[in-house]
Amino acid sequence: MQGDEHVFHMDAFEPGPGEPSPERAIEAGLRPTRLTEFVGQGRVVMDLRVHLEAAMQRGEAPDHILFSGPPGLGKTSLARILAAELGTRLHATTGPALERPKDLVGLLTNLQVGDVLFLDEIHRVPVTVEEYLYTAMEDFRIEMTVDSGPHARVLPITIKPFTLVGATTREGLLSRPFRERFGLFERLDPYPASELAEIILRQARILGLDVTDDAAALLAERARGTPRIAGRFLRRARDYAQVASATQLDLALAQETLQRLGVDALGLEEMDRRVLRCLADQAGGPVALKTIGAVVGETDDTIEDVFEPHLLREGLILKTARGRMLAPAGWRAIGRERPLPEEGSNAAAQATSPERQNERREQGGLFS
Ligand code: ADP
Numbered sequence: 001m002q003g004d005e006h007v008f009h010m011d012a013f014e015p016g017p018g019e020p021s022p023e024r025a026i027e028a029g030l031r032p033t034r035l036t037e038f039v040g041q042g043r044v045v046m047d048l049r050v051h052l053e054a055a056m057q058r059g060e061a062p063d064h065i066l067f068s069g070p071p072g073l074g075k076t077s078l079a080r081i082l083a084a085e086l087g088t089r090l091h092a093t094t095g096p097a098l099e100r101p102k103d104l105v106g107l108l109t110n111l112q113v114g115d116v117l118f119l120d121e122i123h124r125v126p127v128t129v130e131e132y133l134y135t136a137m138e139d140f141r142i143e144m145t146v147d148s149g150p151h152a153r154v155l156p157i158t159i160k161p162f163t164l165v166g167a168t169t170r171e172g173l174l175s176r177p178f179r180e181r182f183g184l185f186e187r188l189d190p191y192p193a194s195e196l197a198e199i200i201l202r203q204a205r206i207l208g209l210d211v212t213d214d215a216a217a218l219l220a221e222r223a224r225g226t227p228r229i230a231g232r233f234l235r236r237a238r239d240y241a242q243v244a245s246a247t248q249l250d251l252a253l254a255q256e257t258l259q260r261l262g263v264d265a266l267g268l269e270e271m272d273r274r275v276l277r278c279l280a281d282q283a284g285g286p287v288a289l290k291t292i293g294a295v296v297g298e299t300d301d302t303i304e305d306v307f308e309p310h311l312l313r314e315g316l317i318l319k320t321a322r323g324r325m326l327a328p329a330g331w332r333a334i335g336r337e338r339p340l341p342e343e344g345s346n347a348a349a350q351a352t353s354p355e356r357q358n359e360r361r362e363q364g365g366l367f368s
Contacts, residue, residue: 023235030203030231031077033084039202039227040195041074044186048078051184052085061114061161062086063183064137066122068171070309072228073188075167079118082165088114095124101132105144108136111162122166123173130178137164137181169305190225190313193217199227200234209238210247215254222258222267224310229267236261266314266333271296272307276316276334279326284338286323 032038035045048065055062062082067075076092083090091107098104098119111117119125125133136142140159145152166182168174179185191199197213197220204211211234219237223230237257241249262270274296279285281295293300298307308324311317316330331338 026235027228027231030206031080032074032202033081035081035085037202038074038077038081039198040191041188044078044188047184047186048082052082056086062163064164064166064181065184065186066166066168066171066174066179066182067186067188068168069188070190070226071169071306072226073190074227075188076118076120078186079116079165079167082163083116086114086116086163088112088116090116090118092118092120095119095121095126098125098129100126101129101144104129104132104136105142105157108142108159108162109157111160113160113162115160115162116165117162118165118167120167121169122178123168123170127175130175133164134177134181190309191227192225193220193223196220196223196225196227196230200230203231203234204249207234207238209234209241209249211237211249212251214251215249218251218254218258222263222265224267225313233257233261233263264333266316267310268333271298272311273334275303275307275311276326276330277336279317279324280331280334280336280338284331285325286320287325288323292324 035049038045051062065082067078069075079092080090089112091111093107098107107117132142136159140161142157142159144155144157146155147153164182171179171185171187197216200216200219201211201213204216215237219233220230223233233254237249237254240246240257240260241253244253246253264273268276275292278292278295279287289300289303293303296303308317308319311330312319314329315327316333318325318327326338328338
């Protein structure tokens, strides 16, 4: 498939004129641009390679692809890479930006053969728009109703074969008919520290920064399995190196950076600790997600998408049918002790030891 040049329509991600966002622009410049530069996620990369090659041999647009996983793991990067590998254009938008079917029509009719349409936060596409996407994905056509009342007519519009790449942090929120219209489902998992160190060293090379292996390893270890966080730590460490007129980012500078950012040995930052403290203040929970959000000043979506996955993975909190609970490791992480149940309470009568008691509570209604 031969495309024009690679034109990226990344309005949703890159600063537009008059709204500079240097952080975003730097991050965009550090993205891997081809599959060979994409570190890790071996199975996903292999699936994509095979499918892309087969589709290109057949002269067809690749099947629609759904990427899922927590933020910052490389979903947007992969969508860009796909267009680059295909030699076609990438058009990008987000679910909430598509308010009405009309918003979709312009986007779809603009597509050239083989273009990639990247739809981030696809679980937030309104239902009315979602239904329009069905025929576009399946038959490369949509039907627009023009005029209204007795003059209303249905106008069929043909679209050039394209590949929809959806990204979601909440695969479970996608309706079944929508999911079924994707040919490939790729789940991105957190990265091991060794791969994050590789990503850090690659970005450092692009930035012209000399980073020692032990400094890269330390930043990687604390980055919660997330390339976006690893990149942020590197850029902050680069600031400190620059201000200190250091020619090299070494272990001491990496340690100082993490300390100044308030990142502890588990990779927790202030907001993570606030979530843990909120649970501790409620005797360890259970506390509803909405309540946690209100206490720490974040939306419950952000708590669930951004902060919770790492806390759950590290075994610091537990997800129960009645809300979130602080696990023994969570109490330790914030240096607090779980209060003993009051004299004469049910729990006190049953308790043998705080650990045992916690086990009982955890067994009382866990989802997973
Ligand atoms: P998502 O769309 O899942 O939120 P992004 O694709 O925006 O994540 O990735 C965030 C940043 O992390 C990007 O700027 C990119 O530089 C970096 N990144 C993500 N995954 C990788 C990877 N596998 N290899 C190298 N860099 C990566």
